Amino acid sequence: MVQTLIEYAKTFAEDDKRRAIIELFPEMLDFMSLLPFKPAPGGVYRYQEEAALPDNMGFRAINELPGEGHGLLNDRVEQVFPIAGNVDVDRALVRRHGSGRRTIDERMSIKKKAKVWADTFIDGDNQSSPREYTGLKARLAAVGGSVDGTNYRSRILANSEASGGGALSLAQLDRAIGLVNDPNALIMPKAIKDRFAAAQRDTNIGGYITLDKDEMGRPITRYGDLPIFTGYGISPFGEFIPFDEVAYGGGSAVTSSIYVVRFGEDGVCGLETAPMEVTDFGLLQDGVYMRVNIEHDCGICVEDPFSALRMSSVTNAAIVK
Numbered sequence: 436m437v438q439t440l441i442e443y444a445k446t447f448a449e450d451d452k453r454r455a456i457i458e459l460f461p462e463m464l465d466f467m468s469l470l471p472f473k474p475a476p477g478g479v480y481r482y483q484e485e486a487a488l489p490d491n492m493g494f495r496a497i498n499e500l501p502g503e504g505h506g507l508l509n510d511r512v513e514q515v516f517p518i519a520g521n522v523d524v525d526r527a528l529v530r531r532h533g534s535g536r537r538t539i540d541e542r543m544s545i546k547k548k549a550k551v552w553a554d555t556f557i558d559g560d561n562q563s564s565p566r567e568y569t570g571l572k573a574r575l576a577a578v579g580g581s582v583d584g585t586n587y588r589s590r591i592l593a594n595s596e597a598s599g600g601g602a603l604s605l606a607q608l609d610r611a612i613g614l615v616n617d618p619n620a621l622i623m624p625k626a627i628k629d630r631f632a633a634a635q636r637d638t639n640i641g642g643y644i645t646l647d648k649d650e651m652g653r654p655i656t657r658y659g660d661l662p663i664f665t666g667y668g669i670s671p672f673g674e675f676i677p678f679d680e681v682a683y684g685g686g687s688a689v690t691s692s693i694y695v696v697r698f699g700e701d702g703v704c705g706l707e708t709a710p711m712e713v714t715d716f717g718l719l720q721d722g723v724y725m726r727v728n729i730e731h732d733c734g735i736c737v738e739d740p741f742s743a744l745r746m747s748s749v750t751n752a753a754i755v756k
Contacts (some may be wrong), residue, residue: 437473437700447561453713456541456729460711463549466664468649469620472705473493473642475734480706482738483508511736514561515706516568518552519730520544520662526718526725541727545550548729550673553666556695556735557622557676571694575745582683584614588755593683593748594600600682600690602755603627605640608658608693611737611746615695616702616739618661622694625665625677628656634754661695682748693746702742708732 438446444457461467473480491504522544524570559570575590584592592611595601612618634640645657656663666675678691696703710733718725737743 437704438469439468439471440711441468443472447710452715452727456545456713456727457711459542460547460549460552463546464553464667465649465653465655466620466622466698467549467567470703471698471700472707472710472733475513475706478515478708478732480513480515480734480736482510482511482513482736484547484738484740485497485509504730513706513734513736514568515708515732515734516566517730517732518548519728520548522723522727522729523719524726525723529725535649536728537725539735544729546667547672548731550667550670550675552733553675554673557666571696571737571743571745572692574737575694575743577683582747584611584746588740588743590740592744592746594693594746595682595748596684598682598684599686599746600684600750602752603630603693603749604755605634605747606756608688611693611744612659612661612693614741615697615744616741618695618742620696620698621658621661621663622676622696623663623665623749624674624678624691624693624751625668626678627691627693627749627754628663628665630754631656631658631663640754640756642690658709678751680747682750683746690748690750695744697739697742699742700738702739703735703737706734706736 440457440461457662486509487507489504489506491502493502495501504702522540524537524540554667555567555570557570557572559567560573561567561569577591578586578589581589582591582593584590592607592614594604631644635644643659647655649655676691679688680690680692681688709732714728716726716728
């Protein structure tokens, strides 16, 4: 069954603690509410990617036989990787402060899990870190120097080709959105999202910005009709999608990227061997710690190459036309 974590928690999570902890994850990571997960039996998901259309289709003359031919499909394989942790709380703390003390530690652990998962979703690289899956940045890299977003394999568009990059161009952002099939989300640094309000107030720039709420009741900003997500937002433990990339045109590492995505079963989708597991072991044999184990054997796939695009070379500066 393909479902988001929120849908699973509401429908299938069998106990209150498991439901509460699973629901915390999309609360800590904003775009997780849109990401569906599909099963990866045995830790592997296999699918076929369209590589070439048949070349035999065309008009024919009367009494002429139609042409013969076939398309080309490439076999693709994705793997999942367990992300897990034990939440141990000294029983003395529970005795002093009540069961809510365990809830605080569980919430902190989910906050850390959300950060690790989100950072991997963008920066993960299975080649250099075999314990994790490969994220969007590595998947949406330049191939053959192409950065105009139209190449079948090079799903990247440079916001600016100048050394050091440039301020976000709304014209380029519109172009990036147009290069993705039915996008339903924008993922970007919070610093860039926060600049949209100023761009809207500037009559020389404009930009169609609206505010509403997501299904969890949180305020959400939209550019056009696309919601803008910023991962885990403000955190004392690092920044989601920091400005640490070298622009396409070279220069210092002072730029970042914006990701245009279609979350969906046939687009950018999560993978899992089973829904997130939450196991309460209670008091351990050592007589000191009360333990909850949280584990999710998961990964991602980009089933349609045109369901995601990375717009690189964006600096933290006022938005331009």
